[in-house]
Amino acid sequence: ETGVTQTPRHLVMGMTNKKSLKCEQHLGHNAMYWYKQSAKKPLELMFVYNFKEQTENNSVPSRFSPECPNSSHLFLHLHTLQPEDSALYLCASSQDPSGGISWSTDTQYFGPGTRLTVL
Amino acid sequence: AQTVTQSQPEMSVQEAETVTLSCTYDTSESDYYLFWYKQPPSRQMILVIRQEAYKQQNATENRFSVNFQKAAKSFSLKISDSQLGDAAMYFCAYRRQGAQKLVFGQGTRLTINP
Numbered sequence: 001e002t003g004v005t006q007t008p009r010h011l012v013m014g015m016t017n018k019k020s021l022k023c024e025q026h027l028g029h030n031a032m033y034w035y036k037q038s039a040k041k042p043l044e045l046m047f048v049y050n051f052k053e054q055t056e057n058n059s060v061p062s063r064f065s066p067e068c069p070n071s072s073h074l075f076l077h078l079h080t081l082q083p084e085d086s087a088l089y090l091c092a093s094s095q096d097p098s099g100g101i102s103w104s105t106d107t108q109y110f111g112p113g114t115r116l117t118v119l
Numbered sequence: 120a121q122t123v124t125q126s127q128p129e130m131s132v133q134e135a136e137t138v139t140l141s142c143t144y145d146t147s148e149s150d151y152y153l154f155w156y157k158q159p160p161s162r163q164m165i166l167v168i169r170q171e172a173y174k175q176q177n178a179t180e181n182r183f184s185v186n187f188q189k190a191a192k193s194f195s196l197k198i199s200d201s202q203l204g205d206a207a208m209y210f211c212a213y214r215r216q217g218a219q220k221l222v223f224g225q226g227t228r229l230t231i232n233p
Contacts, residue, residue, distance in 0.1 A: 002163060031219065042123070043210070043223040056220065090164060094219070107154075108221060110164035 003027040004111035006091050012117045015081060021114045023074040023091030030095055032074040033108065034066060037088040049074060081118045088113045121146045123213050125224035132201045133232050139186075140196045140227050142211030150216035153187065153194045158226075159207040167209070170194065172216075198229075206231045 003026045013019050025032065034046040048056035049068040063085075065077040074091055090113045094106035123144045132138035144153070155167040170178045170187050177185050182199045198205055211224040 002165065033219070040225070042225050043221070045220050048219050050219075058220075088162065092164075106219075107166055107169060109166070110156075112161060112163045115162075 002109040002111070004091060004093055004109050006089075006111035006114050008114060009112065010115045010117075012119065013078070013081065014119050015083070017081075018077070018079040020078065021076040021089055021091075021116075023076075023111055025072055025074075025091075025093035025109075025111075027093060027109060028095065029093035029109075030071050031093060031106070032068060032071070033092040033094075034074065034076055035090040035092065035110075037090055037113070039087075043090065047076075078116075081116075083118050086116055086118045088115050121148070121213055121215065121222050123211055123222050123224035125209075125211055125227050127227045128225070129228045129230070131230040131232055132198075134203060135200055137197060137199045138201055138229065140198075140209050140211075140229065142194045142196070142224055144192050144194065144211070144213050144222075146192070146213065146215070148215050152214045152216070153185075154212040154214070154221070155183070155185070155194075155196045156210045156212060156223075157205075157207045158210065159204075164210070168196070201231050203231050203233065205229060 005024050007022045032049045036044045046060045047066045052068045063080050067075040091111040092108040094108045151172045153170045157165045157167050168178050168180045168183050184197045186195045208226045210226045213222045
């Protein structure tokens with residue numbers, strides 16, 4: 001266990017459904033991330049939150065909507081997804097001792113992921 | 120843009136033997152960090168080892184060590200005395216100094232034969 005939990009572990013949804021993925025970190029970190037892992041493709045960073053503020057969005061379609069209510073929780077709200085969005089969605093967190101100034105020493109710790117299937 | 124390449128989609132090794140996984144990367148930066156992550160069937164991505172580019176000494180963690188060749192932009196992982204629990208996907212990753220984005224390779228699936 002890395003101290004990062006994700007629920008649900010598996011999710012099957014139709015293209016018209018609305019669902020949410022949840023991530024919680026118990027490490028006292030101040031940054032959280034969403035990654036997408038598709039078959040035969042490298043992991044892709046989707047979003048970065050620092051101190052609850054979104055600081056990076058890697059051209060992710062608007063049908064993916066992140067939410068970070070506090071430094072320990074991160075959500076990914078899903079609506080009107082496409083079959084090609086089926087993938088493993090990984091959450092990660094990290095800590096910068098300088099309080100988010102240099103990000104020079106952090107290591108990202110990952111959750112177990114949510115396997116999403118869009119029908 | 121930085122890229123990370125793992126040229127071995129699959130590798131296998133006999134239990135108790137040594138195996139080396141290859142990774143090359145492309146960057147114009149001089150300060151960066153390199154990582155090897157392990158992802159077993161449980162899907163939990165676990166950090167195996169990290170290397171700071173400014174350090175000439177190769178990182179080691181118990182049975183895991185790296186061969187970091189900065190000029191060649193090569194970062195291979197050596198696993199000594201392979202164990203059945205080492206079976207997993209192994210990902211090489213790069214992060215630029217001052218950035219949070221990890222750039223991953225496509226992974227190498229390692230099988231341990233008893």
